[in-house]
Amino acid sequence: MTSLSMVLGKEAVVAYMVVLTFQGEVIENYPKIYAQYSAAFKRCDHLNHVLKSDDYRWKLMCAKGWYDIDPNDKGD
Numbered sequence: 001m002t003s004l005s006m007v008l009g010k011e012a013v014v015a016y017m018v019v020l021t022f023q024g025e026v027i028e029n030y031p032k033i034y035a036q037y038s039a040a041f042k043r044c045d046h047l048n049h050v051l052k053s054d055d056y057r058w059k060l061m062c063a064k065g066w067y068d069i070d071p072n073d074k075g076d
Contacts, residue, residue, distance in 0.1 A: 015063040016040035018047065022056050030058075037062075 016037055018030040030047070034040035040060055047058040 013037070013062045013064045017061045017063075018044045018058055019061055020047075020056060021059055026061075 014035070016034040016039075018032075018034075018040055019026045020028040020030075030043065032043070034043070037060075044058045044060050051058065
């Protein structure tokens with residue numbers, strides 16, 4: 001069991017996203033969503049090598065589980 005799966009518990013991670021942060025705030029996300037951690041990690045690592053900045057940093061975010069969406073909810 002990896003440290004990531006220990007933190008997230010039994011629910012499986014279903015999506016990984018690479019986001020650009022500035023001082024801890026997410027300011028942009030990479031347009032592709034990844035299903036595999038290794039592919040997302042490689043893209044994140046590559047983008048950080050290209051960027052070479054102390055203020056801006058690419059980080060990984062993940063989503064776990066599936067949630068039922070009500071198609072009738074208009075989201076007031």
